[in-house]
Amino acid sequence: MKKINIVSFLILSLIFTSFSSIASGSTMYSGVSNASAVFLNMSYTDIGSSFARNDIMRMTALSVIRGNGNGLYYPSNKLKREEALAMILRLMGKEKDVQLAQTSRNSNPTAGTSSNGAIDSWAQGVITVAKNTGLLSKQDQSLDFTQYATRQEVANWIAKGINLSPVYGKDAQYVYSYKDSGLFDADKLPYIEATIESSIMSGYNNGYFGPNDSITREQMAAVLSRAFNVAYTMMGYTKDMGYVERIQKDSVNGGTRYTYEIKNDSGQDVALVAENSQSANYDFAVLKNGKAGLSSLISNGDRLTYYTNGSNVIFAETANGSIKTISGTIDSIWQGSFRLVDDSGNSYVIYYNNNTQVTMNSVDASISDLKYGETAKVTVYGSTATRIDVVYTDLSGNGQVSLGDRQDSGKIVDIETDNSQVSITLDNGSTYTVNVDMPVVGTGVSISASDLKVGEYIKLYFSSINTKMPDEIFLEDDYNKPVAVIRGSIAGVSGFNPKVQLNDVEMYRQGQWNATSSYAMYSLDGASVYLDGSKIPVSDISKYKGYDAYIMLENHYGIETATLVSIQSGFNMSYVGDITYDGNIMLVTFDNENDNRQVNVNDGTIILDNGLLVPKSQLSKASQAYVSFSRGGAANFISILDANAPSGYYYAKGKIINVTADSITVGNYYYYSGNEYGDESLNNNEWVANGDETFYVGDKTYIVDNTGTSPVNVPYDEFLKQKYRAANYSSVYIVASDSNAIAVNIRPLSSTDRVSKAVLSSSSGNVLTIDNVMDWNELNNKWELNTSLDSIDATKAVIVKNNKVVSANDLKSGDNLYIIRDGALGIVITVQQ
Structure with a gap:
């Protein structure tokens, strides 16, 4: 007897050890005891020809919809309002509330009409909870709930039920694209727009939406299936995806245990377990290639989407996407996805995960080896890359390749x-x-x-x-081109291709935030999102409704896209000041030298320089900035204000004293108390008298006469007539390199001219739109932000870039400008070299 016990113990130990070896390092989920009943409920006998067959089975397995208990679903039957609300409330995770409300309600068990409209007796709890959760407006509460639901009612209730943010104003576009848009109820429009935008509902192929059409049970199943993709957490489910790498079968307790080992898309090892033995009986429902069953349908290599609740797996389905191969150029790479552009210009956003195999010229590689501009052949299952083959020219041989290889x-x-x-x-x-x-x-x-x-x-x-x-x-001038830095209050996240929704949107410009719209949406394609400096998933943005978000907008093929989102909790402060940066902490000194703050710079800080998003290292080269930060000291936005005066240029102004065959002398005839007030040149951004100065002039010197209504180019031989008093040019502004004149602007001298520096935002003709405008304050001996000047008229200005005169059209967005101006009229403009 003792030997038998020892043998039994050893057998059990071996079984336990085998099971434990699988579980080691894996997250394990066991099936549920009612899996067979779930499978039976999915196995409707009247949905074989339904277009929503898979949606019906999927939603049944996940307890969102139900049949009538006799194996029938009645897919083509029209849906009553109370039935539609019952399904939506289940999707919201409110079925328990409905059951409790139904139990506690003392009402007539037969159909009847309350003060709020007709309700069948079984649905009294449904309508009570629908009112309490805000699904039903005051107007809705008087409806006859025993009548058929309309498509616009369902769209409205779905949006409210799964917390889609309503879309207002100019951003509501989809609803007005339908030929029967005039039939939508005005109060429902913002919610219907959100439902359509999220791809949960759409119109007919003939261009109509049918707002007042009824909806069938199979149509509702399809709508709920798409809504479930957004709202599954409301029912307590967790969703994940991965590939089945191994299926282990073990004999245990007079039965069998199956362990499905999965590597999910996050790189985690997961085990889904089903067992049918004397001591346990649990499994999970599966939908594979349109066939319902239990876990035995799963095969090695299957790509599964599985839903868990706590420590239990409830349901799994194999991916429906077909396998296809796309060849093209890698255009952008983000965390978890990349964009591929084929030879026809079509672009595809493709997802990758830890299971994606990467090769380069047939040699094993990794995702980190992918680079912008590489040519790749991508094998895609659904929207996820299973294999990426990068092809490039073999760089062996004589060391030379064709340009571009x-x-x-x-x-x-x-x-x-x-x-x-x-x-x-x-x-x-x-x-x-x-x-x-x-x-x-x-x-x-x-x-x-x-x-x-x-x-x-x-x-x-x-x-x-x-x-x-x-x-x-x-x-690259079309893609990733900065558009603006904005801020606003988070209203939510919308759609399967997510967009952040903002209220009270403001745009930064020259130290000020200017209101642009009360509501706006921006694509989150490839965005990095941070909360108080810590990175969070894009999907978490909706958790922070009402928080302020600072966003870097860039142009992605004509679409204004949020590429960096910095969410801030708490009170915000902003100042302009002198800065020093040590690689982590930035010290900001304000007008009072004793008034300074320590500001933490993190990966979520938006740092703008010359209108471009730049790394933190640029701060160590800066001396002045606009800084926006939370009360706790975390910087959310920094605009570097340094714009160095162009080196190598010399600026002078004065009366023309003399002209020779190769020179011009400027100064002043007048003397006061023995002090000569000759020409003036810029020294530390201030005009300083120098006496007479001579500059050499040649055939490359640009000379323009701006004494009249329009600029007139003056050939040098014509200018020489000044020597013989045949021309009457009085005074000039000169830009020179050493003593060689690059440009001569003939015009009256101004006693109100001043020096500014700025970053070029854009140009239209001779009007330059500028940003980060700084004026030199002679009294304080420092640059100060000018928040009112946003453009310069360069019609009568000389513009110098790379030691030669150019036109306004030759300037480039982001150019650093050094400007001598009289009000908004440019006199001399030079570009930093």
Whole structure:
């Protein structure tokens, strides 16, 4: 007897050890004891030809809808209002409340009419809870709930039930695209728009929505199935996806245990367990290729979407997506997804996970090896990449390749310039060197490598394998182009391609936040989201309704997209001041030298320089900024205000004293008390008298006469007539390099001119829209933010860039401008070299 007990103990130990080895390191979910009943409920006999067959079975398995108990669903029957509300309340996780309300209600068990309208006896609890949860408006409460529900009523109730944010004003577009939009009830429009926008409901193929049409039970199942994808957490479910890597079968307690080992998309090991033995009987319902069953339907390699509640798995379904292959160029890469553009210009957002296999020229690689601009063949199952094959030219041999076969690309994170070369560091860590005058293509204007800025996206092309000197630079001017920094109160997140919804939206401009709209939505395609400096999933944004969000908007193929979202809790403060930065903490000093604050800079801080989103390292090069931060000291937005005066230029103004064949002398004839007041030049941004000064003039010197109503170019030989008093040019503003005049602006001298610096936002003709305008304050000997000046008329200005005169059309957004102006009229404008 003792030997038998020992043998039994060893057998049980081996079984337990085997089971434990599977469980080790895995999150385990056991099936449920009522799985067979769930399977039976899914197995309707009248849905074989229904377009919503899978939706009906799926929603039944997840307890959102039910049949009549005899294996029938009646898919083509029209749905009563009380039935529709009962289904929506189940989706909201309110079925227990309905049952309690029904039990406690003392009402006539037969159908009757209350003061609020007709209700069947079984639905008294449904209507009570629908009122209490706010599904029913006061007007709705007088409806006859025994009559058929309309499509607009269902759309309205769905949106309210699963907390979709209503869409108001100009952002409501879908409802008005239908031919029968005039039939929508005005009070329901914002909620119907939200339901349509979220792809939960849509119109007919003929362009009508049918607001007052009835809805069938199969149509409702399809609607609920799509709504469930948004609201499954309301029923207490957790949803995850992954691939079945192994199925283990064990004999246990006179029966069998099946363990389905899954690697989910987060890289976690998960075990779904079903057992039929003398001591336990649990399983879970499965829907595979349109067939309902239990876990035995699952095969190795299946991609499963599974729903759990606590420690139990309730239901699993295999992915319905077909396998396809797409070839194209990787256009953008984000956490968890990337965009591929094919040869026809079609773009695809494709998701990847830890199970996605990556190869490069058939050699195993990883997701981190993917780069912008690479050519790839992607195998897609549904919308998820199962395999990514990157193809590139073999760079072996004589060290030479065709231009473009070797490429690199990314965002510029650092630029260092000396007299002849520019060192460019990309966000992938690679550093390259180019000549300062190397042309840059892609913008439509003539620029060189010296014009590149931190924060811009570039693509580099090489004709040699190992060189760090590219042969061509392409500046990406259409994608990831900054649009604005905005802030607003979070109203919610909408749609399957999520958009953040904001109330009371304001846009930053020159130290001020200007109201733009009471409500707006922006795509979250590839966005990074932070709460008080800590990164959170995009899906969590809706948890922070009413919080302030600071958002960097960029242009993604014509769509204003939120790329960096910084959510802040608590009170916000903002100041302009001098800054010092040590790599983590920034010290901000305000007008009073003793008044300073320590501000924490984090990965969620939006940092703007020259209108571009830049890394934290740029702060160490800055001396002045606009800083917005929470009471706790976490910075949400910083706009660097430094715009250095262009080096190498000399600025002078004065009366014309003398003109020779190759020079012009400026100064002043007048003397006061023995002090000469000659021409004036800029020294530390202030005009200082110098006596007479001579500048050399040649055929490349640009001379313009702005004494009349319109500018007139003056050839130098014509200008020489001044020498013989044949012309009457009185005074000039000069831009020079050393003593060589680059430009001469003939015009009256102004006693009210002043010096400003700014960043070019855009140009239209000769009108320059500028941002971060700073005026030199001679009294305080410092730059001060000008919040009122937003444009300069450059019609009568000379514009100098790269030591030559250019037109306003040659300027580029983001150029740093040094401006001598009289009010909003430009006199001299130079661009930082």
